[in-house]
Every structure is written in C-alpha cells, then in structure tokens.
Amino acid sequence: MHTIKALILTLLGFSIISCGNDAKEKTNLSITTNTKTNVFALGETAKLSIENPKGLDISSVTYKMNGEVIDETLQLDDEKLGIHNISATVKFGESSEDITTKITILNNEVPKIYGYKIINTYPHDITSYTQGLEFYKGELYESTGQYGESKLRKVDYKSGEVLQNINLSRQYFAEGLTIFNDRIYQLTWQENIGFIYDVNTFEKTSSFKYGKSKEGWGICNDGKHIYKSDGTEKIWLLNPETLAEESKLQAYTNKGKIIELNELEYINGKIYANRYQKNGVAIINPKNGAIEGVIDFSPLHKLVTQHQGLDVINGIAYNPDTKTIFVTGKRWDKLFEVEVFEK
Known part of the structure; x- marks a missing residue:
C-alpha cells in the first residue's frame, strides 16, 4: 500500500489547501464549520455556523455556496471537488453583514x-x-x-x-x-x-x-x-x-x-x-x-x-x-x- 501511495505522489504530486475565514473586523462575525481546516471528503457532512464573539442579537442567517442558497447542514455527496466559496448574510437588529469563507472538498477514494x-x-x-x-x-x-x-x-x-x-x-x-x-x-x-x-x-x-x-x-x-x-x-x-x-x-x-x-x-x-x-x-x-x-x-x-x-x-x-x-x-x-x- 505504501508503494502505491508513493507511486501516485510521484506521478501526480498534490497540494492541499486549508481554507480559513475572511471575516470583517467590525463585528468579528465569522463562518465556522465542523472541521478546523474547512476540509471535507466527498460524502461527509459540512455543518455551518456563525461565530459571534460580541453576542450580537442575530435574527437570521442566509448561507450560499458559490452564489447558490444552501442549508446550514450540507451533505457533500454530489458536489464538485475543490475549493468552494461560502458566504453568509447575517442580520442583526436593523443591520446586516456579509461574511465569507472557503471550504475544500476532497475525493473519498485513493486513485x-x-x-x-x-x-x-x-x-x-x-x-x-x-x-x-x-x-x-x-x-x-x-x-x-x-x-x-x-x-x-x-x-x-x-x-x-x-x-x-x-x-x-x-x-x-x-x-x-x-x-x-x-x-x-x-x-x-x-x-x-x-x-x-x-x-x-x-x-x-x-x-x-x-x-x-x-x-x-x-x-x-x-x-x-x-x-x-x-x-x-x-x-x-x-x-x-x-x-x-x-x-x-x-x-x-x-x-x-x-x-x-x-x-x-x-x-x-x-x-x-x-x-x-x-x-x-x-x-x-x-x-x-x-x-x-x-x-x-x-x-x-x-x-x-x-x-x-x-x-x-x-x-x-x-x-x-x-x-x-x-x-x-x-x-x-x-x-x-x-x-x-x-x-
């Protein structure tokens, strides 16, 4: 098995990216997921949530992936692999803020x-x-x-x-x-x-x-x-x-x-x-x-x-x-x- 993995790496090489948050400092709101690195394998479930360190009174959150509205729980069965943009429109009081992050979806099988x-x-x-x-x-x-x-x-x-x-x-x-x-x-x-x-x-x-x-x-x-x-x-x-x-x-x-x-x-x-x-x-x-x-x-x-x-x-x-x-x-x-x- 080690030989097969070495051959794959030699023939192809790979690079993995850990995707972090891109949040505004104004409110310190950020999107978090159920993994520290925001990296998932095909078939796993991504759970999105809002980090709210200032305790703002949030009335609603609308999540999108690549511009399409999604639920806060996302089953990654039929998604394309690679890096995807996740955004959230967070409403609190009479204000709202758009925040973004990225997730990476890997294949779930060895080539x-x-x-x-x-x-x-x-x-x-x-x-x-x-x-x-x-x-x-x-x-x-x-x-x-x-x-x-x-x-x-x-x-x-x-x-x-x-x-x-x-x-x-x-x-x-x-x-x-x-x-x-x-x-x-x-x-x-x-x-x-x-x-x-x-x-x-x-x-x-x-x-x-x-x-x-x-x-x-x-x-x-x-x-x-x-x-x-x-x-x-x-x-x-x-x-x-x-x-x-x-x-x-x-x-x-x-x-x-x-x-x-x-x-x-x-x-x-x-x-x-x-x-x-x-x-x-x-x-x-x-x-x-x-x-x-x-x-x-x-x-x-x-x-x-x-x-x-x-x-x-x-x-x-x-x-x-x-x-x-x-x-x-x-x-x-x-x-x-x-x-x-x-x-």
Whole structure:
C-alpha cells in the first residue's frame, strides 16, 4: 500500500489547501464549520455556523455556496471537488453583514493504479514537440509546440507520413487540439488565442480568445462539451459554439489538488490528462473532478531514442476503431499503441 501511495505522489504530486475565514473586523462575525481546516471528503457532512464573539442579537442567517442558497447542514455527496466559496448574510437588529469563507472538498477514494500492454509501435517524427493528439474518423491529428516550430498536422499513424501540415506563425506556441463537428480547435500557450480550422481543408476559419483561463494547455471534447486545461488544477467547460468558459472542474485526489494538467483526451466517459513533467496520466471523472486512476507510462520513456532534445510524455489519443490508446511524447521517435488495465 505504501508503494502505491508513493507511486501516485510521484506521478501526480498534490497540494492541499486549508481554507480559513475572511471575516470583517467590525463585528468579528465569522463562518465556522465542523472541521478546523474547512476540509471535507466527498460524502461527509459540512455543518455551518456563525461565530459571534460580541453576542450580537442575530435574527437570521442566509448561507450560499458559490452564489447558490444552501442549508446550514450540507451533505457533500454530489458536489464538485475543490475549493468552494461560502458566504453568509447575517442580520442583526436593523443591520446586516456579509461574511465569507472557503471550504475544500476532497475525493473519498485513493486513485487506482493502472498498467498497460504495448500492442504496436509506430514511427513518430522525432522533431515534433507533441502538444495535442487526437483521432477523428480514423485519422490521427497532431499539434506541436515551440516558437518557430509549431504545427498542425494530419498523420498516417502507421507509417508516420505527414498527410497535411500547417506551420503556425513564429509568434505562436501551439498547444492541445480537439476536433468537434468537422472543426479543429487548436490552442496556443500564452498568446490567449485559439484557432479553428476546417478538418478537411485545414483552412483557418476563425479564432477565439480565452476568458477566465489565462493560458492554453490541453483540450478535448465529449461530443457535447469542450474541456480545456490551463496549467493549473482547473479544467474549463467551454460552450462548443461560443467557446465561452461556462463552468469548471477542479482535479483533486483524496489528498489534494493536482496542478499542471496538460494534454487531455476524452475516453469512455472519463478525461485522461497528462501531467506536465510527469510520465503519468490521470483519469478524471468529468462530473466532479475526482482523479479516479493513474497510469504509469514512465517505462515508455526508455524505449525511444535517447537524445538531447528528448522530453516527457505528452500526447494521448483514443482510436475508436481499434479501441486502444496511442501514446507519444515531446520529440519522441515512436508512437505506442497500448491497452490499459487496472493493476
């Protein structure tokens, strides 16, 4: 068990935040919970109360979580994981005061460890700094990064032959890609812009600005929503028509948040996310952000040609035709087709 926990921490790393109160000094009113740190696990009950050291005659309290009215007793069964804003409007006499705090909701299960079996190995362009990888209608598409090297490609995955290619302007550092309704969505890193292409012609048809997320890292879709990572623990849900960030997930284990989520792929109801600078992939529940599993792909790094520019794994794609997963990395000369299994 200790070995499994160590592997999870090595592959992902985590950070836990203890959320305290943000109360005004005027009345010394504050929101308290039934835990000292305001940290709860999914399935637990949060009980809210008002600390009233001056003994004010409180007539009513209205609690809200993320702007929605809640009861003072909150059963945390179906909530999204991560940090949530709790507010209270406290009325006393003819006055009222708004006070706030935060709570953190963790998953209630340890992530499962998954292994893999290599089915096939294919050639891959060793110069490609892979940022995004996705199959669409049997074809493999790839986005590569670095300033002056960023590209959008369609590739024959069996031979490695480049079938279509667009070089981005040197001012852009390309990141992840996803394909939805015959449109390719490609992110850039810090340029705050994404590009949309026609999947058949590779013609750039439009672009979009990021909203609440400052950077572009990974992107995928489930046929209804587009999911975007920004280098933090957050995964944003984008409206597929307007590209507006309508809501977000926060990726958490039973110990804390997982930051630097990178390339994303939606596979059989789950989001698979590469973790930057880690040769592992997190399996995330798209309903609440829970990291339910970890795949250790680190041995693949030793199976590719070792050279000065070699970097970590970053590129995961699911092929519905073969029902297998394809994995590569930044400046890897191989593309691996694998089957994943729970250990």
